[in-house]
Amino acid sequence: MQAIDLVVFGASGDLSQRKLFPALFQLFIDHHLADPVHIIAITRSKMPRKAFLKIITPNCQLRQDCQTHLAEFFSKITLLQVDVEQEDQLLQLRQTLRPDACWIYYFAVPPSVYAPLVKGLAQHGCVNAASRVVVEKPIGQDAHSAEVIQKSLSSAFDEAQIFRIDHYLGKETVQNIMALRFGNAILEPLWRAERIDYMQITVAEALGVENRGDYYDRSGALRDMVQNHLLQLLCICTMEPPAQLTAYAVRDEKLKVLSALRPITPMDVVHKTVRGQYRANPQQKNSLAYVTEAGVSLHSTTETFVALKVEIENWRWAGMPIYLRTGKKMQRQHSEIVIQFKEVPHKLFRHSPSNLLSNRLVITLQPEEKIRLFLNTKAPGRGMSLDPVALNLDLKDTTKQRRWDAYERLIVDILQGDLTLFMREKEVAEAWKWVDPIIQGWQQWMPTPEPYLAGSWGPVAADQLLARDGHIWHNPE
Ligand code: BG6
Numbered sequence: 001m002q003a004i005d006l007v008v009f010g011a012s013g014d015l016s017q018r019k020l021f022p023a024l025f026q027l028f029i030d031h032h033l034a035d036p037v038h039i040i041a042i043t044r045s046k047m048p049r050k051a052f053l054k055i056i057t058p059n060c061q062l063r064q065d066c067q068t069h070l071a072e073f074f075s076k077i078t079l080l081q082v083d084v085e086q087e088d089q090l091l092q093l094r095q096t097l098r099p100d101a102c103w104i105y106y107f108a109v110p111p112s113v114y115a116p117l118v119k120g121l122a123q124h125g126c127v128n129a130a131s132r133v134v135v136e137k138p139i140g141q142d143a144h145s146a147e148v149i150q151k152s153l154s155s156a157f158d159e160a161q162i163f164r165i166d167h168y169l170g171k172e173t174v175q176n177i178m179a180l181r182f183g184n185a186i187l188e189p190l191w192r193a194e195r196i197d198y199m200q201i202t203v204a205e206a207l208g209v210e211n212r213g214d215y216y217d218r219s220g221a222l223r224d225m226v227q228n229h230l231l232q233l234l235c236i237c238t239m240e241p242p243a244q245l246t247a248y249a250v251r252d253e254k255l256k257v258l259s260a261l262r263p264i265t266p267m268d269v270v271h272k273t274v275r276g277q278y279r280a281n282p283q284q285k286n287s288l289a290y291v292t293e294a295g296v297s298l299h300s301t302t303e304t305f306v307a308l309k310v311e312i313e314n315w316r317w318a319g320m321p322i323y324l325r326t327g328k329k330m331q332r333q334h335s336e337i338v339i340q341f342k343e344v345p346h347k348l349f350r351h352s353p354s355n356l357l358s359n360r361l362v363i364t365l366q367p368e369e370k371i372r373l374f375l376n377t378k379a380p381g382r383g384m385s386l387d388p389v390a391l392n393l394d395l396k397d398t399t400k401q402r403r404w405d406a407y408e409r410l411i412v413d414i415l416q417g418d419l420t421l422f423m424r425e426k427e428v429a430e431a432w433k434w435v436d437p438i439i440q441g442w443q444q445w446m447p448t449p450e451p452y453l454a455g456s457w458g459p460v461a462a463d464q465l466l467a468r469d470g471h472i473w474h475n476p477e
Contacts, residue, residue, distance in 0.1 A: 003036040003101035004415055007093070009117060010108035011041035011079070014211075015136065017056055019167075020108060023407035025060040028073045032412055039077045040096055046081045084113070084120040094124050103127070104414060106134040111145075115152035122156040134163040134414055137228050138219060139423075142439070143432035150425055163414050164423040168229040170406030173365040175421075176395070177236050177337070180363070180371065188241075190341065193320035197358065200323045200338040200474060201233050203365075204330035208278070208288070208454070209304070213295025220302040222275070225326040227435045231258065232423070234310065234324065237337060238317055247419035251427065258430035262311040266441030271468075273438060276305030276459035277449035278329040287454045290329075303449045304328040307462040308438075309469075323466060325473065329454040335365040338474045349376075349386050357386065362474070369395040369403070 006024075010016055027033040041052065053074055060070060078096060082089045097103050103126060107114060114135065121127050133153060140146030153162055168174050181187060190196070203225060209216040216224060235254035242249035264272050277300075281287040291300050305327030312322070339361040347357065357376060364370040371393040376386040413421055450459035457475050466472055 001034050001036050003038070003098055004104060005038050005040055005097050005101040006104050006106065006415070007040040007042060007097075008106045008108060009042045009082070009113075010044075012043045012047060012052060012055060013108055015108045016041075017059055019405075019407045020106070020411075021056040022059040022063050023405055023411055025070070025073050026063045026405065026408055027411060028076070029064055029069055032408075033076070033415075036101070037076070037415065038098065038101070040093070041077050041079050042082045042093070043079070044081070044083050047079070049079050052079050084116045087124075090120050090124040090126070094126050097126060102130045102132070104132045104134065106414075108136065111135075111138065111140070111149055114149055118152050118156045127156045129158075131157065132161050132163060132414065132417065133157050134165060136165050138223060139164060139228075139428050140432060141219075141223065142436050143429060146428055146432050150429075154425075159425060160419065162422075162425070163419065164425075164428060165410060166228050166232050166423055167406040167410065168232055169421040169423075170408075170410040171365065172403050172406075172409070173363075173369050173395075174233065174236060176369075177233075177363060181237075182241050192316045193318060195342055196320060197340045197342045198321045198323065198469070198471060199237060199340070200325070200336075201230055201237070202324075202338075202473070203230060203233075203326040203335045204333065204457070205326075205328050206330060206333045208290070208329045209293050209296065211294065213293045215295075216304075217296045217300050217302050220275075221304055221306045221326055221328070222435060222438065226306055226308065226324060227431050228423075230324045230326055231431050231434075233337065234322060237339075238312055238322070240316070245420065247422075247424075250420050251424045255424070255427050255430060256314075257312060258427060258434065260312050260314040260317075261434050262313050263434065264308070264310075264438050264441070266437050266444055269438055269441030270445055272309045272465075273442070273446070274305070274307040274459060274461045274465050275303035275442060275446060275449045276307075276327065276452045276462070277302065278304050278327075278454045279451045281454040281456070284455050289454075301448055303442075305330075305449070305452060305458045305462070307458065307465055309465060321469060323471075323473075325458065325462060327452075327458050331455055331457055332476070333367055334476050336474070336476070337363040337365070339363075340471075349384055360388075360474075362390075371395070 008016060008020060024033060024039065043052065057070065080093060080096060082093050084090065105121065107117065109117070135153065140149055181191065235257045239253035239257050242253045278290050280289040290296060290304050291298050307323065307325040310322045310324055311320070341359040343358045349357070360374040362372045372390040374388045374390050377389050379385045379387040410421060450461045452459040457473065463473065
């Protein structure tokens with residue numbers, strides 16, 4: 001195996017503490033981080049090694065509380081202080097890199113630092129044709145800022161060297177959607193607008209903005225969740241089967257979906273979008289309104305909830321609505337994809353409640369991992385009246401193997417140079433191109449978000465969005 005120097009910028013930051021180092025530790029325990037991998041943890045300000053290890057230890061211990069393993073893992077980490085403005089510190093990094101290794105840079109830092117970082121690395125001989133760079137969202141605030149970020153990355157790295165993370169793609173449950181769609185012949189003939197009435201994609205979070213109020217208030221749910229995670233889920237649910245499971249084939253198919261999204265123009269926002277913001281819930285203990293969270297402006301009009309009616313203008317999906325919904329402080333954490341099939345062409349069972357008669361496939365992504373297919377069966381003792389019953393598959397019962405965390409999977413792919421689960425530049429650009437007019441429309445027509453109670457399923461307007469089409473949101477019982 002080739003030697004790898006994995007250089008983590010922002011090593012003492014929130015992402016590194018919560019996700020990266022615990023995932024690296026898990027990979028180490030499971031023998032996926034072979035010997036030639038050397039981790040260089042970079043902090044901007046000077047930090048004693050002991051203090052650094054102390055902050056990454058608690059989350060690593062949640063994976064395995066074993067001092068011997070932790071000590072062995074820590075021995076693979078070199079701690080360096082690098083401020084990109086400091087010439088000598090960049091030179092020191094250059095000297096630390098092993099000449100025969102593949103140098104991988106993980107930018108766990110705000111995007112505003114990317115440009116000076118890329119420039120400093122390139123100028124000090126830290127980038128070659130084999131190097132890779134890993135960047136996290138947010139990749140910009142709009143199409144223009146995303147392009148600026150792209151320009152700075154591509155000044156030193158080719159597209160095939162850039163790994164753009166959307167951690168939803170690393171989730172096994174999300175990859176399982178592809179497995180379900182393309183590994184099962186019975187679904188494909190049904191997977192189209194002629195057979196499906198509508199789809200719903202919900203990513204509901206019970207948590208609020210936690211300690212990220214400052215970032216979130218400048219972002220909001222549309223940029224934070226929809227532009228990336230929800231659109232990626234939508235792509236995976238609706239893309240054509242790729243010819244191969246390669247990065248180019250899969251990403252090409254996703255890009256085609258993004259390019260085929262029917263634009264929501266600024267004039268459309270009132271009919272096709274809902275934006276909400278949570279208020280304190282007097283029924284809940286210590287419930288806060290969004291505007292009183294730390295780091296958030298008291299007069300903030302940032303949305304913490306979004307619902308959208310989306311359409312794809314292509315042969316397979318024309319005319320079928322896809323409803324997207326995401327929010328903070330919702331009733332519970334719940335991510336789910338609902339595929340509502342059309343009714344049978346002729347209703348034989350007239351005595352059954354009509355809303356029970358069409359089949360529904362429900363793919364729950366988190367916190368549980370379940371697939372349920374609702375079929376109609378005869379209700380016992382009631383003549384030929386039907387009741388829906390679910391074929392219920394709880395994926396945790398199907399294997400004893402531990403499911404990988406998204407970051408573990410993505411890090412392994414980065415080390416192996418596999419780009420399949422990473423976004424390409426055009427995907428990011430297309431997604432912004434579609435999202436930007438919605439933001440413009442909101443500024444013009446919907447500057448104030450609709451209130452909803454913390455702990456609810458979002459604003460009433462979100463129910464009305466579906467009611468106009470004769471549908472309802474499928475909330476978990
Ligand atoms: C992040 C968002 O990308 O995804 C957060 O910035 C959000 O606001 C998080 O909470 C949700 O991820 P997960 O894996 O907890 O569903």
